[in-house]
Amino acid sequence: MYKITPWEVSGDIDYSKIVKEFGLETISEHLMKRIEKHTKELHPLLRRGVFFAHRDLNWIIDEYEKGHHFFLYTGRGPSGHTHLGHILPWVFTQWLQEKFHVDLWFQMTDDEKFLFNDKLDLEQTRKLAYENALDVIALGFDEKKTKIFLDTEYAKTLYPQALKVAKRLTFSTAKAAFGFSNESNVGEIFFTSVQAVPAFLPSVLKGKNVPCLIPHAVDQDPHFRVARDILPKLGYYKPASIQSVFLPGLRGGKMSASEEGSAIYTTDSPETAKRKIMNAFTGGRDTVKEQKEKGANYSICPIYHYYRQLFMPDDKELASLESECKGGSILCGECKERLSKRVAAFLSDHQHKREQAKHHIEKFMIRD
């Protein structure tokens, strides 16, 4: 049993069930080859199935091949600092931007996080949005092709478009898609209308339809299912999308902002990150002896998934790690030490770029 909505992920997530229940398509070999034809290589997140499903990605490639370029749309709900799980779809989005030379619209839903979180006020979610924007920029997005905006600061543009979506969406439908109750607040109920807007805003602004591709963690899918129903009624294309799995929490299970040590934040010091890694749950055995004899289980190990999703792009190296782990020739302590070094190197580089981003953030931000 699992539950997955944009605001709650719990239970044992079965991604193959999600594909079926959400009505997604898996990413075929043929589709990967079509992508590779244009990108020359396949991003590890793609060839390893971290991005595991899609909607209408073949159509995006069809249009691209006709010279009809898409734009990318993704975003962030600024409820706290950025952790490594958040940047996973952004890393992939940056790669897509670079390989396809396309625009990115990046939405900071400061309104959403205010509406859905009793403990946050709007000043806090705005501040966090700017903090999170530094992480986005640090990942190397093209300043000429990337627009980052906060919903509350871009409301004069977004609100009238959101009204068009809202007019087509009944409470019944919103309730079925998101699990609202009669006690949900009216802002929560309205909000998905705002999240739908960037999927067609470039079409509005250009006065002609532009295909949209949304890379996102799979929990956001209900928003885009709703958008796909409504946008054609407004005369726009259905947005295409590509879904990633979650980076697991270091304490086992899902990553949780409320569980200490479960996530590594981009603002963590290398020492803090190392401590979290060294204290992490693994797929190891109870004793060194047992592990040396029987090997460990990397498939359930968050440390392994950190390597696989973010810190070991070389497939041969990863295969070798897998066999070391399975064969019992590497112990968890050693494996964690190695990861800590890679994470420390990433953090040091990222934090430097994050500081630099403070000087040119205004080149990315758009407001009314």
Add this chain to the structure above:
Amino acid sequence: MYKITPWEVSGDIDYSKIVKEFGLETISEHLMKRIEKHTKELHPLLRRGVFFAHRDLNWIIDEYEKGHHFFLYTGRGPSGHTHLGHILPWVFTQWLQEKFHVDLWFQMTDDEKFLFNDKLDLEQTRKLAYENALDVIALGFDEKKTKIFLDTEYAKTLYPQALKVAKRLTFSTAKAAFGFSNESNVGEIFFTSVQAVPAFLPSVLKGKNVPCLIPHAVDQDPHFRVARDILPKLGYYKPASIQSVFLPGLRGGKMSASEEGSAIYTTDSPETAKRKIMNAFTGGRDTVKEQKEKGANYSICPIYHYYRQLFMPDDKELASLESECKGGSILCGECKERLSKRVAAFLSDHQHKREQAKHHIEKFMIRD
């Protein structure tokens, strides 16, 4: 039986029942005297009970007497051209502004009329809002003390404040106040949050609480009941309000935009207005003979209410008309002819001012 919501008024309206059901207070002699102390005279709409109920108006006067001035807030849902029923609360609001020397915030809910009306798009409701604004300005509001805005054009300011209201309002409560169903669209459900904002926006902008008085036709009361519940939770005053009855339709019953001849529009020619008046339902008898003998019933007569509410401010003149009518010494044709002249004079003057308003509308409009 009657039904009264911001979007539907039907049945036989019993204003004394409304006072009870809505939890309003009637306007006492004592309160009228308190007002008169400051205004030197009482507006006919007040002394004749066309504004018949209020909430917290005594508090507004208390604060005013302490030197703590209120601001006025009213508005218009731009679903069509302005008719004489619409201007009734505006005429009174203009008088309040003049007598108390206070600011007015005038909201054009182009978002609302788009959301609640299948036949209107946002371009149409925006255009109508500008048309309606000309009528507002033509009534003589002080250009230094009056701000008129469209929700969609002022959304960067309004939307973040509306979110604060929305977060405190559940679907249950909105449903109970407005009669929403599961088939209501999510924009309709959210909308009252936007209508609440002008009641506290001046407090936000000034950084201190300012009392708010809302003159409005009684059908809008559910919005302000909701606002009164929520604003104190956000640290603002409950808005005070004063409610008017409706100007009746010329064809009998309520005024209806869809019933030809039921309303006189400010853009009607004097000839059109005269035709509508001459074709109106009255409180007259079936035959001249009968009317001369028994007199007519002015209380049910829309022609009489046009005089009483808008076209005969002199109480002695009105009393004399009442006795002529009751005594059968004036027939409906004659009475209609006299009204037509007054309406023609009003329209000619108003239309002239309305044309002039086109040249200085920008002094009134605010946008982000």
